[in-house]
Amino acid sequence: MKIQLALDRLSIEEAISIAAEVEESIDWIEVGTSLIKEFGMRSVKELKEAFPHKTIVADIKTMDNANYEAELCFEAGADVMTVMGAASASTIEACISKAKEYGKEVMIDLLNVAQDQKQHLAVWEEAILCEHVSKDDQELSGKKNDFNSSVFLGKRLAVAGGITEQSMQNLSGLKPEVVIIGSAITKSENKKEAALRLKTLCQIQEVSQ
């Protein structure tokens, strides 16, 4: 299980500083949607320049205009881009095709995709499917994540949405390839220690699988 550090609601400088602090305990660095929308592709470019050996995920949440947005991401240095599961099949297909052209990857964000719609997304076997409880559903409606009902068991899976040291321990049945963690690291008083504890929890789960 890889840890993807989600960097959101930060300046680019703050994002680089936090990533540098926890670099040893995390695997992938996500340039959050809020950084992309606030600062543009400069955010992806500067994070890649600061961490050239890390996998950089551009959480661009593409809904349309796939070829253009995919090129923006990969030209800026992203190794993975996100596309919404709620987008049309043409959009998802174009992202995957463009990623292949660049030798890069696509993560399909399942935010607010109904269970019956999710079935149609299982065809994209090369993509990473990301089960995702939205920030707004967590913060404004008190919704908790429940990833164990995922229809994508056995696929390339990522999980995102309010994951903490406690909820990490419920993921062993899922065997996700990527665990996306934001505020449990970025809002921790001691970020380095929090990341190290989460890394250790990942390793324990891998051994027990």
Next chain:
Amino acid sequence: MKIQLALDRLSIEEAISIAAEVEESIDWIEVGTSLIKEFGMRSVKELKEAFPHKTIVADIKTMDNANYEAELCFEAGADVMTVMGAASASTIEACISKAKEYGKEVMIDLLNVAQDQKQHLAVWEEAILCEHVSKDDQELSGKKNDFNSSVFLGKRLAVAGGITEQSMQNLSGLKPEVVIIGSAITKSENKKEAALRLKTLCQIQEVSQ
């Protein structure tokens, strides 16, 4: 019927130059998703500074993190922000609430929302509902717009997706508040004349209603 000029796949300078050329024939100026994702909020800020008396639409396509993204848009000078109809109700509600706080407006983008899901969105009476055929469905799958099946007749309605001088003439039954036009102006050889012809078609439809 207002004309919203959609500015996409351009530099900020090109966007300002095109908007200046057709300013007299158009009503609202949309800072396209591609401009926001490529250049960040600077794109919204610079368009508002260039056209302080025009309504500026930030096509930010919010899927989550509504309060943060709404503040980004309205603080940068946007008069209208977009949120996806595919987002969760918490997200849409937060955008509408934040817009009220700023005295601004929300457009709900119905891109890839199924007919039965659309019914749930009719509750947002203060928002503009935007029937939208995606660029990718048009360009990669050859899909045409068919707005006349809209379940939102009589609501505040916008239409978007490959609208031309020809297809403008099929909109009279819908009576949209806003017609969103991109390439029929931006890719025209004589943009000023194209915009003027589209404005005239709008006026003819208004008289005939």
